[in-house]
Amino acid sequence: MTMLTRTCLRALLAGSLALLASHAMADAIDDIKARGTLLVGGKTDYKPFGYREPSGKVVGFSVDLAQRVADKLGVKVEIVPTTAANQLQFLEQGKVDVVIAAMNDTPERRKIVYVVEPGYYASGASVLAVKTARIQKWEDLKGQKVCAAQGAYFNRAVQERYGADIIAFKAPTEAYNALRNGNCSAFVYDDNTLTLKLEEPEWAGYEVPLKSIMPQPVAMAVRLGEERFHALLTSLSNEWYKTGVIVQLEDKWFPGKKSTFVQDMVAKYR
């Protein structure tokens, strides 16, 4: 590669990367208090973490936690709808102060945002498929069309490891629709959400036949460099395990479920 093309390429990229680097704003906590509102990037189509009630109000596991963070700061909370594919860009651009969107903690994401430890729940990937398709193991997906939601961290693995032909839609709603229409033989998605979907009467002929893969904690995230906000959220999430908040929320949003992840975390942070 010649020097000239190298310089051109670098100039081209530098222009857009400058956008990323220009976060020379005041501390997020100051901004939030001055504004009087905590802007939370959250999902609105992701039961039970964040979804719309028939009244239009966004509720869920993550929303309850967002409310607690806002209470701690003494401000109001506003949920800004985001998707897996754009949540981190919303955060980087300052459109939201924190992402509480059942986002899975991955090494790639850690490079561009501060992920808050410990995570507040854990989820993995499984598939929703019509019962008559008789999918019994992940290898059965080889060469099959499998719907997915864009931005999910396990899409690539399902394609690479099991040879599934992934068709990823912008939002889970479209993927559910495509699955129902027969455009794909299964829908690979978050295991918690899919299991809950089975309780709805219109999904009676469907099942979640596979054991979950790639379990990962789901965690809050803030912009790189937000030391004070990150420290505050870290101590908050410690406290949530200590005082039983997460256990209560699990009971509220996953009635009867006692996940090993929550048990382990409670033992660790007690």
Add this chain to the structure above:
Amino acid sequence: MTESIAGWFKHLHERTGINLTVFYDAFDAARFVAGVATTIELALICVILSLVIGLGGVIVQGSRSRLLKAVVNAYIQFFRNTPSLIQLYFFYFGLGPLIALPNASGQSVPLVSNFAWAAICFSIYAGAFNIEIFRAGVEAVSRSTVEAAEALGYTRLKSYIHVILPLAFRYSFPAFSNNMVNLTKLTSVSYAIAVPEILYASSQIWSDALNVPEMMNIVLVSYVLIVSVFVYAMGRIERALRLPGVGI
């Protein structure tokens, strides 16, 4: 050679944070190249189909049958006046499930794939514009030329095929070429129904590698290159079709 290029881009990532995975990660490279191929394939299919629709439509518009003309006009109005993204959703999610057959396990499977719907949808969308573009060309063919053809005993259809359309095509070529450039860019809309073209492939890559700014640049550069080659080819065709003395 490819090894050293990959090494250079890997090094670039480690040194500067500029993460161009498509140049060093074989999996990302493969899906990106497949995306470029899909975009080109979709664009070519749509250009050819929309050209056929445009020529067919303009011949029908010139016919004597009131009914046929009304049908073509209704088609033009309908597809010109609705956004192509909405049409795509309508075809894929609305109409697609109705055209289905049950498979071995009893699940009904649509016969028309997302790629095919995108090809159909963009072809009839751009085709509607092509009819109007060619009509303008037909109207620009001088009355005396048409009368001369009729005087020589050409039937209406034959005079269209041998005299009017060849001239009209030349008159309307610049506008047609514009419409086709737009059509090439329009293929990116098929991202919405998960046709694995450039934008879709790139969004898959940036979801995994979180290199949005880098991929946005690559997407832009890819479109500039594809469209430039296309514009160059259209320019060559236009020059080859030139008729000295007619002013075109």
